Amino acid sequence: MSRVIPTILTLLMMLSPTALLAAENSETIRDNGEYAGIEIRVNINTATSEELAAMLVGVGQKKAEHIVAFxxxxxxxxxxxxxxxxxxxxQATVDKNRERIEL
Structure with missing residues (x-):
């Protein structure tokens, strides 16, 4: 029993960075949807509401429609x-998408 606990602790310490990395990657995928890992550029002066909703982080269909109407x-x-x-x-939405936005 005295050998099992140090072994378990060692395994947990080894897996922790991996688990954190996996959690970070899954968050990235959730934020970027189907475009994760792809450099995305969207022209906010010509894009349709559907394109804006699909390509901008934190912008759904309703906000995209507001962008087009504005x-x-x-x-x-x-x-x-x-x-x-x-x-x-x-500001937070603009900052999240600054590198994606073209004019």
């Missing part, structure tokens, strides 16, 4: 930060 009413976005003017889009 663009149609106010003209093209001049910067990624202009997305914050759209109802439901905040």
């Amino acid at each position: 663009r149609e009413l106010n003209g093209e976005f001049k910067s990624a930060d202009d997305l914050k003017l759209v109802k439901g889009i905040g």
Whole structure:
């Protein structure tokens, strides 16, 4: 019994970094959906609401429709930060998608 506990502890310590890495990877996949691991670029001035919802992290169909409606009413976005003017889009969403956004 005295040998079993140190062996179990050693195994747990060896597996912990692997478990953490797996958890991080699964979070990445959840955030990026079907496009995980692919460099994604989306032009927020020309994309449809379906494209925006599929390619931007934290943007569902409703927010994507707000982006398109805002663009149609106010003209093209001049910067990624202009997305914050759209109802439901905040700084965190812009920051998560900054590298994906094209103008």
